[in-house]
Amino acid sequence: MESLTITTPKKQQAVPEPTVRRMPQYLHLVRALREKGDMYVSAPVIARMLGLDPTQVVKDMAYTGVSGKTRIGFSTEELQLALEDFLGYNRKHEAFLVGAGYLGSALIQYQGFREAGMKIVAAFDTDKRKFGTEIQGVPVFSLEKFRDLASRLHISIGIITTPAGAAQSVADLMVVWGIKAIWNFAPVALKVPDQIIVQDTHIYANLAVIINKLGQQKNS
Template sequence: MAKKKIPAAPSIRRLPSYLHIIQQVLKDGGDYISGTVIANELNLEPIQVRKDLAITGIIGKPKRGYPIKELIKAIEHFLGWDSSRKAVLVGAGNLGAALIGYDGFRDHGLNLIAAFDKNPEKIGKKIQGIEIFSFDIVSEKIKKTSAKLAILTVPSADAQETADLLIKAGINAIWNFTNVKLKVPEHVTVQKEDLSSGYAMLCVMIQADALDKKNA
């Protein structure tokens, strides 16, 4: 049941921030953008940026760089952000509500069709235009809409049980914001977000800075 590894994971993770910068330059009226400009903006090496962008199939032109519109298309196509993807959000607590409000989704092809919660006080309400339905009808809704992607923001204690139910209803991709490592069948893709990873990075950077100052 070993999941295939995505080899270029760190490159893929950087693509959205490239896209963000490139779209900014497009707005400002640019036609071409060089890897060096992107690199400087993000404190990366230009060679790294060129390598990362190459995974989308695009190659820059010497001296001019990348044609912006083609570059945007290449990145969006590589990420599948140029087509729409129906999704449900399960668990409309604080984190769920924060995610519903996240602007990036619509631009990236994520079509959030409904949210679900067990709390009767929340049911029937809307967050940013997305209605919250009773958790009791989540399976029915998934089957009816053929949504394949679920954003999982339930309490960790409910995570596995909820995931099992969603998968049974037809979900094959879970964006997991709980801290449970879900056990899922082979055909299901899980992306686990872990806040403590970013916090670990921050703590190590703080310590490295403190050390630098001591040695200076």
């Protein structure tokens, strides 16, 4: 096997967000292809499999730093490594999760975050009955413990899966204790300092899109 030098993208900056969002899809596909034994894959083929525009795939690939061979396509091995690098599957980010309800538990259980560059190391809740228990090996603590743990460990990501009412105060806590990015599942617009990264995953937004499209369809 020849050595592979992954040229890092020219600039670490300014990758369009839609592109970033497509990257995990590419990785998933490329992994499947490699398992099948494919050595190469072309952008048009990827496009067809994922239902995307071929040139868009080419452009996205350019951000990974791999360059394809004309008439052959991209090396699947090279692509996989480059995508994993791009998505940060090497550097490990550790996360705290607050709100160990059903959604929180689901996220903890969700296999794959670990290999996706993030590890949930602890969960927090206000329900006394949950203190001291474990979810898939992840311990559940009282919110009081948050302070000590967060400052001792170097936690970069905070996940909020609490009810809407509690989300802002949890976010405030996370900011105080040095969290750099907040992944918010509560249907609330969080107010945090500018340098804090906030990523909202509003389940209802997706439902709204579905129901809106269903309504549209009926009218035509």
